[in-house]
Amino acid sequence: MRALTWQGKHDVRVETVPDPEIVNPRDALIEVTSTAICGSDLHLYDGVIPGLLAGDILGHEFMGRVVDVGPDSTLRKGQRVVVPFTISCGRCYFCEKHQFSACDNSNPVAKQDMTEGLYGHAMSGLFGYSHLTGGYAGGQAEYVRVPFSDIGPIVVPDGLEDDKVLFLSDILPTGWMAAENAGIEEGDTVAVWGCGPVGLFAIQSARIMGARVIAIDHYPRRLELARQLGAEVIDFEQTSVLEALMDMTGGIGPDAVIDAVGMESHGFGVDNVMDAVKQKVGFGADRGHALREAILACRKGGRLSMPGVYGGFLDKFPLGALMEKGLTIRTGQTHVQRYTADLLRRIGEGEIDTTFLISHRLPLEEAPRGYANFSDNQNDWTKVVLKPR
Amino acid sequence: MRHHTPYAGPALAATLATGLAVVGLATLGQRRARQRDLVARHPDDAPARDRRAAPPGPRRTGHAVTINRPRAELYAFWRDFRNLPKFMTAVEKVTPGTSGRATWTIAAPGGSPVDLETEVTEERDGELIAWRTLPGSAVEARGRVRFRDATGGRGTVVDAEVAYDPPGGEIGRWVAKLFQREPGIQGRRELKRFKMLMETGEIATSDNHK
Ligand SMILES: NC(=O)c1ccc[n+]([C@@H]2O[C@H](COP(=O)([O-])OP(=O)(O)OC[C@H]3O[C@@H](n4cnc5c(N)ncnc54)[C@H](O)[C@@H]3O)[C@@H](O)[C@H]2O)c1
Numbered sequence: 001m002r003a004l005t006w007q008g009k010h011d012v013r014v015e016t017v018p019d020p021e022i023v024n025p026r027d028a029l030i031e032v033t034s035t036a037i038c039g040s041d042l043h044l045y046d047g048v049i050p051g052l053l054a055g056d057i058l059g060h061e062f063m064g065r066v067v068d069v070g071p072d073s074t075l076r077k078g079q080r081v082v083v084p085f086t087i088s089c090g091r092c093y094f095c096e097k098h099q100f101s102a103c104d105n106s107n108p109v110a111k112q113d114m115t116e117g118l119y120g121h122a123m124s125g126l127f128g129y130s131h132l133t134g135g136y137a138g139g140q141a142e143y144v145r146v147p148f149s150d151i152g153p154i155v156v157p158d159g160l161e162d163d164k165v166l167f168l169s170d171i172l173p174t175g176w177m178a179a180e181n182a183g184i185e186e187g188d189t190v191a192v193w194g195c196g197p198v199g200l201f202a203i204q205s206a207r208i209m210g211a212r213v214i215a216i217d218h219y220p221r222r223l224e225l226a227r228q229l230g231a232e233v234i235d236f237e238q239t240s241v242l243e244a245l246m247d248m249t250g251g252i253g254p255d256a257v258i259d260a261v262g263m264e265s266h267g268f269g270v271d272n273v274m275d276a277v278k279q280k281v282g283f284g285a286d287r288g289h290a291l292r293e294a295i296l297a298c299r300k301g302g303r304l305s306m307p308g309v310y311g312g313f314l315d316k317f318p319l320g321a322l323m324e325k326g327l328t329i330r331t332g333q334t335h336v337q338r339y340t341a342d343l344l345r346r347i348g349e350g351e352i353d354t355t356f357l358i359s360h361r362l363p364l365e366e367a368p369r370g371y372a373n374f375s376d377n378q379n380d381w382t383k384v385v386l387k388p389r
Numbered sequence: 390m391r392h393h394t395p396y397a398g399p400a401l402a403a404t405l406a407t408g409l410a411v412v413g414l415a416t417l418g419q420r421r422a423r424q425r426d427l428v429a430r431h432p433d434d435a436p437a438r439d440r441r442a443a444p445p446g447p448r449r450t451g452h453a454v455t456i457n458r459p460r461a462e463l464y465a466f467w468r469d470f471r472n473l474p475k476f477m478t479a480v481e482k483v484t485p486g487t488s489g490r491a492t493w494t495i496a497a498p499g500g501s502p503v504d505l506e507t508e509v510t511e512e513r514d515g516e517l518i519a520w521r522t523l524p525g526s527a528v529e530a531r532g533r534v535r536f537r538d539a540t541g542g543r544g545t546v547v548d549a550e551v552a553y554d555p556p557g558g559e560i561g562r563w564v565a566k567l568f569q570r571e572p573g574i575q576g577r578r579e580l581k582r583f584k585m586l587m588e589t590g591e592i593a594t595s596d597n598h599k
Pocket residue numbers: 038039040041042043170171174193194195196197198199216217218219222236260261262263264265266267289290306307308309310332333334378
């Protein structure tokens with residue numbers, strides 16, 4: 001089959017690789033009909049997440065048709081499914097608590113050593129996201145082997161085309177969980193850093209939950225999309241974010257702040273430039289300008305929701321501000337399976353639309369061009385969907 | 390050694406100051422150490438294998454894992470020793486004999502497999518299985534696996550420990566390697582595979598082929 005493989009920093013290629021097979025009893029094989037490039041893939045593309053090997057197949061947002069099943073799968077051949085990017089067994093303590101991205105059993109045993117050293121515990125397996133999360137082949141391919149297929153994949157009705165449901169695999173639940181983690185209360189103002197796919201879906205979700213939203217980015221096209229979702233916007237290149245947020249909230253600060261930027265924050269603040277240099281020389285430092293700003297902006301006793309991905313260590317973390325102001329942090333890789341059924345219903349009823357986000361549809365063969373542009377032309381390339389055939 | 394340059398003064402002063410600081414730290418350190426020694430230590434509640442300084446006697450390695458299944462089920466699966474190779478990768482086969490004896494066939498890297506004769510030394514239904522290798526085996530080892538109910542209905546805590554004398558001889562050397570390479574990792578991985586198998590019915594792999 002054809003698949004998008006990682007070869008090194010800023011080097012991804014579509015290559016011919018062996019077709020996957022059913023290996024374990026609960027597996028299914030999916031023929032991919034649509035797959036997307038995620039902001040998380042850019043961290044891999046930029047080489048700032050460790051644990052990738054040349055030749056690894058990327059992609060964790062995908063959907064398709066079931067073409068084969070193991071004896072213990074509950075899926076049937078021919079069904080159309082969207083597959084969560086988190087691989088979860090459904091039977092461990094964490095899965096039973098619906099903390100699916102903390103699943104004990106989906107990250108292969110030998111791969112867990114690395115994260116146990118780095119984080120104290122190993123997290124669940126993820127598709128196409130380095131050997132720290134299992135080294136599973138990803139979905140930017142013609143076929144994917146899907147473990148625990150009786151738990152993850154959600155069957156979608158034929159009436160809903162791919163563009164409407166594909167993002168159930170990751171960014172829609174991620175935006176939703178980000179808003180949920182903001183603990184929105186009546187009359188709250190929520191500030192969202194980053195108007196990429198995750199930020200935009202967080203804005204949409206926070207609006208549904210009744211919040212006033214202020215969105216921050218520097219790309220006019222992305223800020224315009226945020227505005228269309230009902231947010232007020234701040235362009236951080238023309239406006240001082242901290243002062244603007246204080247003024248726009250009557251001197252209180254936002255009740256909740258959402259970091260939908262992650263470890264590759266843009267900006268030329270001194271802190272960020274130093275982080276960027278360290279990241280370049282492989283110092284293992286994350287780049288956290290947006291996160292620092294969010295903590296400083298947040299009102300006393302407020303909430304910090306952090307869907308943005310970080311991989312290692314952050315310097316000059318404003319721990320004092322966090323502690324003294326008594327903020328609450330909620331974060332994590334999304335517990336996708338917890339949200340898919342509810343969000344599919346909202347899509348079906350027309351409450352949530354996801355298609356506004358897609359700026360480009362490319363054949364899988366052109367995936368490298370998709371990566372380059374989603375990385376470097378972020379204003380216009382808001383989301384890339386790849387079609388294997 | 391004497392310095393005659395005009396800069397020797399400040400340099401010397403700096404050296405002296407650092408020296409004094411170091412002396413200061415050293416005295417402080419000694420005082421702390423003395424205070425530490427004055428405190429009588431009582432054994433804490435952690436397993437002996439977790440002590441910073443290994444206690445005398447055979448070496449121990451072991452781990453605990455919580456498995457979301459009933460105690461009786463886990464015990465029964467483990468007690469049927471033929472199941473062990475399903476999650477212990479180094480064990481090719483276990484052949485049960487009479488009166489608690491069993492032969493473990495262990496894969497030797499690059500060579501022919503080695504048989505270890507073992508016997509059960511203690512068993513308490515649903516709670517504990519202890520075994521040892523028979524005298525004259527390639528390695529002298531004792532193992533013990535305990536099963537107890539986890540708190541809050543979380544299933545069963547399985548605690549497995551192996552104690553062994555660093556073995557001698559050619560075979561002993563590679564068996565030692567098997568056990569000691571990255572001490573404890575082997576055992577931890579085996580317990581995790583046991584957990585995967587019991588909780589999910591399979592052992593996770595990211596291989597796309599059998
Ligand atoms: N927690 C999860 O499970 C999960 C799932 C998907 C994605 N993510 C993460 O969410 C983050 C965003 O993903 P995405 O797909 O939207 O990525 P993206 O790269 O498309 O978007 C990031 C946006 O942040 C903006 N930005 C950069 N620096 C900023 C700053 N200092 N202030 C304000 N805005 C700034 C950029 O201009 C860009 O529009 C990434 O870190 C990604 O890895 C997490």
